[in-house]
Amino acid sequence: MPHPARPAAGGMSRRSFHRAPEAERRHDLIEATLDCIAEGGLQGATVRQIAIKAGVTAGLIRHYFVSKEQILQEAYRVVIGRLTEKAERVAGTPDERLRSFIVINLTEPVANSRSLSLWASFISRVSVDPALAAIHREGYLGFRNALEGLLADFLASRGLDAGPARCRALAIAINGLLDGLWLEGCLAGELFEESELVSTALSSIEALIGQPIAPPAPTK
């Protein structure tokens, strides 16, 4: 418990406080920022509100971030990272990797309403704020290249045409499908049965590729 309460007695005094390592405090502040955005949009993320959520006072934020803009930018990096990091680290056979990529993007923790809230809040400023636009482009291209790579491997493993044109066209369509289903699931998850979106995605993508995707090897 970092807050051992106020001094025993006597006149006005300051709050007791905990002195945290820099990395941890920055992490906590960014996490608090994301909480505020998820609950009240970018407008809900005021310096004071973030401080309350993090259990500190407003001034401290300026000690770690030169401006409110900066903490928002770093928060956006974290959001994009969480949306893409797991999908970019799939492993196994081409079939397994492609399947994992699909499943990961349509299940927790990537697909939930909080993710969508955060994503949409930032997206609405991407077209206006060049700094956010740069962060966005970086993360997005990585995501699509990862998908394109998975497709190339998958097609090649079947001896099918894995040329750039074919991969690009397929990646555009599949990326669109995944984005759209992710969106539907986040927006109205209660309208879909458990794993309905995942199976819809899998069978749709099989139809788009014209090939079945082998089920995962049974885990003993």
Place this chain on the structure above:
Amino acid sequence: MPHPARPAAGGMSRRSFHRAPEAERRHDLIEATLDCIAEGGLQGATVRQIAIKAGVTAGLIRHYFVSKEQILQEAYRVVIGRLTEKAERVAGTPDERLRSFIVINLTEPVANSRSLSLWASFISRVSVDPALAAIHREGYLGFRNALEGLLADFLASRGLDAGPARCRALAIAINGLLDGLWLEGCLAGELFEESELVSTALSSIEALIGQPIAPPAPTK
């Protein structure tokens, strides 16, 4: 010109102004609100900024809308309406209607960065604001039902299974694909060649349905 300039001479006086019909003024104020949101997100849509954009003073907004919340809600209705109205009024044979639906949703004026800005700004508040959530649900269900109807007609015209389960599954996938491609196009339209998204969507949806969609009848 509604602003014949200030009174000829003499001391300080008020701005001359134009007295507009209620419907027109409300429309102008909502349009100004959308401009503000598109340019600066919801945070850019302050009462004063909206007033400047509309060429009036801030107080007037409260004359037409009981609160800022209310004007934002009505603005959201307009946004959703524009995203769905054209698609819900397609006509012709089942093939033509399905094709039009696809094309409309992936070309101007539905698909552009301004639409996305507006949409994302509001979406980020849908999960937080019950009033906006209601407006959203209303518009969204209409859109998906329209698509489901188009699919049912299309399948029936081929003598294929047009049962509710099949239509629902197809509608989920196609709706996802359209949403996702719309999003990609709005976010990074410059990455795609002219009508690349439309042809991607058409061929992908043909693959999903397993049927070609007849090209539109040549317009004489």
Place this chain on the structure above:
DNA sequence: GGGATTATTATACGCTTGAACAACTACGCC
């Protein structure tokens, strides 16, 4: 343990916000 360092608190400042209100002017009406 005690002094130097600095993370953290607390307070203040100037500005913008949504809202409220009184003054004013355009327009319908007779």
Place this chain on the structure above:
DNA sequence: GGCGTAGTTGTTCAAGCGTATAATAATCCC
């Protein structure tokens, strides 16, 4: 044509914003 109504303006207010800065408490180091 002048009066009444109400659409419109201009001003004000309290609250909240991001930022700046001085005071203070926790930790490091010896």
